[in-house]
Amino acid sequence: MKKREIVRILAGVYGAGALSMYFLDPHRGRRRRAELRDSWIHSIREIEKFTGRFGRDLANRTSGIMAEAQHFFRHEPPTDYVLEQRVHTALGGVVSNPRSVEVSAKAGSVFLSGWIMAEEADDVDKAVASVEGVKDFTSYLHVTERPEHIPALQGGGPRGDLPEFLHQQWSPTSRVLAGCAGLGLALYGTRRWGSIKNFATAAGAVLLARSVLNRPWAAVAGTDPSMGIRIQKTIFIAANSAELYQFWNNPENYPKAFPHVRDVTRLEDDIYQWQLLGLAGTPLKWTGSIVRRIPEKLIEWRSLPGSAVENHGVIRLDPGKDGQTRIQIQMSYRPPAGLLGHTFAALLGFDPKSLLDHDFIPLKALFETGAASVHGRKVTKSDLASPAAS
Numbered sequence: 001m002k003k004r005e006i007v008r009i010l011a012g013v014y015g016a017g018a019l020s021m022y023f024l025d026p027h028r029g030r031r032r033r034a035e036l037r038d039s040w041i042h043s044i045r046e047i048e049k050f051t052g053r054f055g056r057d058l059a060n061r062t063s064g065i066m067a068e069a070q071h072f073f074r075h076e077p078p079t080d081y082v083l084e085q086r087v088h089t090a091l092g093g094v095v096s097n098p099r100s101v102e103v104s105a106k107a108g109s110v111f112l113s114g115w116i117m118a119e120e121a122d123d124v125d126k127a128v129a130s131v132e133g134v135k136d137f138t139s140y141l142h143v144t145e146r147p148e149h150i151p152a153l154q155g156g157g158p159r160g161d162l163p164e165f166l167h168q169q170w171s172p173t174s175r176v177l178a179g180c181a182g183l184g185l186a187l188y189g190t191r192r193w194g195s196i197k198n199f200a201t202a203a204g205a206v207l208l209a210r211s212v213l214n215r216p217w218a219a220v221a222g223t224d225p226s227m228g229i230r231i232q233k234t235i236f237i238a239a240n241s242a243e244l245y246q247f248w249n250n251p252e253n254y255p256k257a258f259p260h261v262r263d264v265t266r267l268e269d270d271i272y273q274w275q276l277l278g279l280a281g282t283p284l285k286w287t288g289s290i291v292r293r294i295p296e297k298l299i300e301w302r303s304l305p306g307s308a309v310e311n312h313g314v315i316r317l318d319p320g321k322d323g324q325t326r327i328q329i330q331m332s333y334r335p336p337a338g339l340l341g342h343t344f345a346a347l348l349g350f351d352p353k354s355l356l357d358h359d360f361i362p363l364k365a366l367f368e369t370g371a372a373s374v375h376g377r378k379v380t381k382s383d384l385a386s387p388a389a390s
Contacts, residue, residue, distance in 0.1 A: 108133060108136070111139075179212060181204075189202075230331070235326075257362055260359055273286075289304060298317070310333060315329050
């Protein structure tokens, strides 16, 4: 047996053993298996939703092609539906967020509503006017130069007259076609030898990942620092904001309340070294700093340059009239292995969103009942420390 084959076998045995210990742990194995089951159920539901979108997209494309063919041979005016689809297609080449524009048509008259960028207004007029079958159109579009406060204009990018596979977001039909091509290319590579095998397998895997994740190439590979994972979570706790602020203002309290935080050590003023329990119990470390405080209202942190996990977050505390405090966390992070690493962790229930969902359970119990079980031991509110510096 070759040395390389022995190494592969040993690596496989070690990996299988580590996963078995992780999921069969007598103290946390049951919860971990439950989280994995919940993650798979969520994935199945997402697949069902995507299947429905793919079916509708394919049906719309087929109907459009058939309608265009009938119009070509009969020279009949397009139906309202066909005209709407033509206008949608034209807008896709000139606006950064086509989904932010609503289109309706009736007897050749087209009506537009929604939001667009100010610099796109002239191109929209020209694009709609050039669509075959449009007799006249009326625009009720809102125009803005600052899209950051308008949800409908978030997440888009300049499109231009580019082929669909060069856009940042692919349609369901394009994703299925690309995924099938990537899977076929990867399978083809497994039946070949030498450099052809390596190239085909790698190219197929990347194309398959791009179609599944539906994110830009750089984000899939983790090479674009601007492409991170954004997470938002809101929870209500029956405690006053001053008490909760004191807890969040001292990160050394976090291991006492959060099961997945192993240790937080204060290095100097507002700079802390974090250590989390990663996948299969492996430690994950980075150094971060508190960069902004508003007493009893807000705490903001950011990882330092060179950290293994680049992250940034804001915690907002909003007191309510019923004695509860709304805690809102907005966080972004860039996985070391790109979106592929994030997707793998999410399947195992170890992405930050899953960890937050689990860690907030003992936090809520700690402040509402005065005690919680963390790391297999009982923790009370009296165990929490005040911040060393503010």
